[in-house]
């Protein structure tokens with residue numbers, strides 16, 4: 001029985017978020033430079049996207065570039081931006097064929113002009129698709145997102161379009177870049193690092209975490225299925241006790 005066949009297709013996470021980590025270390029192991037690792041990492045993105053389609057996942061959010069990643073050497077940052085532009089322009093046709101809708105979260109205004117334009121173009125060309133929603137976190141920082149939400153709400157209170165008592169969790173969530181996207185049930189991080197690195201801090205309040213030693217360029221479809229199977233073996237209690245969960249399921 002393959003890993004995919006073992007998955008309970010009616011209980012797959014609707015939203016999976018992935019911190020794709022380990023490209024640099026993978027390249028080093030191969031005696032190559034870091035950009036080689038990022039290039040091969042794109043192959044894993046294709047794999048995981050196909051896996052998500054097969055496993056009935058509706059939203060796939062991939063952490064592609066954090067605000068902190070600007071601090072990397074100039075050549076690496078430039079290489080990553082070029083890779084992004086080329087990959088997106090090459091893949092749009094294929095994404096359309098597969099009914100995938102692509103969008104971004106993060107500060108797009110802070111990206112180089114061609115990169116921003118390419119992402120907007122890809123979004124426009126795929127927005128009517130009804131299959132998997134691929135969301136790229138680009139120039140993303142959860143603290144940046146939370147600060148923006150606070151500022152926007154403060155402004156609305158100042159302008160009297162919102163009262164303090166009207167500020168609910170839903171009102172707050174609607175100010176985030178993930179408005180209209182359900183919170184991820186499963187968060188995966190590759191490469192053996194056990195940290196969140198400023199990713200989706202609000203949205204992962206009740207996510208299940210899955211850490212694997214596998215470096216991102218080695219992460220393939222079956223590895224995604226293994227993560228989903230692991231998720232399906234867990235009991236999500238949301239603060240309750242086991243007996244209460246058994247009663248409702």
Ligand code: IPE
Nearest residue numbers: 020021022023024025026064
């Ligand atoms: C993840 O791989 C990709 C990005 C952050 C863009 P890394 O480049 O962080 O790889 P390691 O962690 O150095 O191995």
Ligand code: IPE
Nearest residue numbers: 019020021063064065066197
């Ligand atoms: C997190 O990976 C960001 C992305 C995967 C894009 P990093 O490799 O940048 O994270 P840290 O710095 O090791 O925490």
Ligand code: MG
Nearest residue numbers: 021022023024
């Ligand atoms: Mg890393």
